[in-house]
Amino acid sequence: MKDTMRISKLLATAVAVLTVTACQASPSSSPSQDGSTTLRLAETNEYETLNPLEYTFSITSKFYDSLVAVGTDGLEPQLATEMPTSNADLTEWTVTLRDDVTFSDGSVFDADDVVAAYEAVLDPATESPLRGDYELLTGITATDPHTVVFTLSAPYAAFPSRLTLGIPASEKVGGSILDSSLAREPVGTGPYTLTEWKQGESITLTARDDYWQGAPLIDTIYIGFVSDENARAQRLLSGDFDGAQLSPLVAEELDGQQGLEMFTNPAGDYRGITLPQSLPFFTDTNVRVALNLGTDRQAMVDGILAGHGTAISTPITPSFGDAYNADASFGYDPEQAASLLDEAGWTIGDDGIRAKDDLRFSFDLMYFSEDTVRRDLAQAFASDMAKLGIEVHLLAVDRPQAKEKIANTAFVLGGGDVPYDPDTQAYGDLHSSFAAYDPDDPYSNPSQYSNATVDELLDQARGEADTETRDADYRELQTELVADPPMVTVFVLEHTYVARNLDQYSPIEHVVEPHEHGVAWGPWWNVASWR
Numbered sequence: 086m087k088d089t090m091r092i093s094k095l096l097a098t099a100v101a102v103l104t105v106t107a108c109q110a111s112p113s114s115s116p117s118q119d120g121s122t123t124l125r126l127a128e129t130n131e132y133e134t135l136n137p138l139e140y141t142f143s144i145t146s147k148f149y150d151s152l153v154a155v156g157t158d159g160l161e162p163q164l165a166t167e168m169p170t171s172n173a174d175l176t177e178w179t180v181t182l183r184d185d186v187t188f189s190d191g192s193v194f195d196a197d198d199v200v201a202a203y204e205a206v207l208d209p210a211t212e213s214p215l216r217g218d219y220e221l222l223t224g225i226t227a228t229d230p231h232t233v234v235f236t237l238s239a240p241y242a243a244f245p246s247r248l249t250l251g252i253p254a255s256e257k258v259g260g261s262i263l264d265s266s267l268a269r270e271p272v273g274t275g276p277y278t279l280t281e282w283k284q285g286e287s288i289t290l291t292a293r294d295d296y297w298q299g300a301p302l303i304d305t306i307y308i309g310f311v312s313d314e315n316a317r318a319q320r321l322l323s324g325d326f327d328g329a330q331l332s333p334l335v336a337e338e339l340d341g342q343q344g345l346e347m348f349t350n351p352a353g354d355y356r357g358i359t360l361p362q363s364l365p366f367f368t369d370t371n372v373r374v375a376l377n378l379g380t381d382r383q384a385m386v387d388g389i390l391a392g393h394g395t396a397i398s399t400p401i402t403p404s405f406g407d408a409y410n411a412d413a414s415f416g417y418d419p420e421q422a423a424s425l426l427d428e429a430g431w432t433i434g435d436d437g438i439r440a441k442d443d444l445r446f447s448f449d450l451m452y453f454s455e456d457t458v459r460r461d462l463a464q465a466f467a468s469d470m471a472k473l474g475i476e477v478h479l480l481a482v483d484r485p486q487a488k489e490k491i492a493n494t495a496f497v498l499g500g501g502d503v504p505y506d507p508d509t510q511a512y513g514d515l516h517s518s519f520a521a522y523d524p525d526d527p528y529s530n531p532s533q534y535s536n537a538t539v540d541e542l543l544d545q546a547r548g549e550a551d552t553e554t555r556d557a558d559y560r561e562l563q564t565e566l567v568a569d570p571p572m573v574t575v576f577v578l579e580h581t582y583v584a585r586n587l588d589q590y591s592p593i594e595h596v597v598e599p600h601e602h603g604v605a606w607g608p609w610w611n612v613a614s615w616r
């Protein structure tokens with residue numbers, strides 16, 4: 086409790102300045118004199134590319150539709166007429182396509198566009214970071230203009246969750262992610278087109294009058310790039326923007342000021358501390374168990390997230406329903422943690438730091454410098470470790486530095502890219518086939534974890550058609566992960582946003598969000614459906 090109060094006090098002081106310079110807001114999402122409506126949003130970082138073959142869930146969802154999409158009850162058909170169907174052994178999946186859809190350039194959407202998109206992802210020349218997600222995909226066939234068959238090398242129950250890829254017009258596909266014309270000139274079937282991109286400043290989107298689901302009510306979406314969180318908050322207060330994603334404590338601080346309101350969405354987005362087994366401290370299972378027992382997760386949820394999150398001990402989050410095992414968890418028990426470290430031979434020396442065979446238990450922990458939640462988590466974890474006699478040096482890094490160092494340096498990991506099936510949440514993080522460091526895929530299994538039982542359960546669940554049996558496999562998996570933890574999984578976030586004047590629109594709906602939580606999500610995730 087003392088640590089919770091300390092964390093809250095520090096962060097409350099950091100955000101208190103936000104209330105000082107607020108001036109009168111001028112809502113800008115109201116209709117203008119010509120009747121058009123503009124929504125002005127602040128984004129955390131500028132986009133490197135608008136190519137849909139780079140990420141499945143991002144601002145590209147405003148330009149592109151996918152075969153299946155996220156809905157309030159999970160995945161639902163979008164460019165498909167119904168959810169994909171499989172053969173008996175889950176190795177062949179058939180998708181029937183809509184016949185009333187056109188791209189923003191006027192061309193007609195059909196099966197050839199789907200084939201071109203997925204073949205491009207598989208092509209090494211495209212350099213798509215999504216290529217590894219489709220390692221089981223061996224063939225994509227258009228059996229007629231409105232039917233596509235995906236062939237896999239092994240049974241894969243979670244395959245529909247891999248059909249969230251944005252589909253571009255096939256004649257625009259080609260070249261690498263960054264070299265393709267799609268990087269800056271999107272041509273999709275989605276509700277908006279790109280009107281203007283001011284490098285380093287903003288992009289502007291315009292609604293399509295001919296969108297197949299009906300013209301959006303919001304005519305223009307202006308997205309300004311403001312990486313500094315305090316600056317985003319100040320510009321929200323001043324009326325420069327109608328909404329933004331903010332960390333929980335800052336969002337709570339703004340709630341009720343200048344007409345602003347906080348919105349929250351559940352997420353599969355989790356945070357954890359990687360324990361790379363290239364370091365001598367983390368090869369011993371008992372040491373990894375000790376670090377988990379010595380981490381006060383609930384204090385971090387209460388202090389860092391202001392309660393907008395849930396303490397978890399494995400990457401399988403409560404959003405997975407019956408596949409989640411609430412009993413597979415670590416309580417906070419620093420005394421037992423200390424005993425395990427003593428038994429493992431890591432004893433406290435004269436300097437108060439544990440050591441074994443003249444090796445001090447001291448390591449670096451990286452976090453993204455601009456991410457306040459990861460920074461605060463790193464600080465709280467280091468404080469908990471200090472109580473056990475473990476020295477943790479904090480290291481603020483940018484993304485290129487993190488990718489370069491992650492094989493040999495602990496890292497505040499963010500996960501949950503596709504949290505709509507346990508397989509896509511856990512397989513890449515935990516399976517030993519991803520244990521070797523890959524500079525093109527550095528965030529998969531960053532602890533270099535290898536456990537034969539875990540591999541067997543992941544493979545067994547991946548090929549299981551019966552839902553109840555799959556759920557049981559994943560519950561057993563979580564029990565094994567607590568016995569032999571790959572990392573210190575800490576909490577799953579509830580994403581927090583602040584906006585004004587949204588009560589004039591409906592439906593404002595809430596969905597389980599992935600790790601991605603920019604302005605493509607939040608209360609604006611279904612902006613094209615507002616009426």
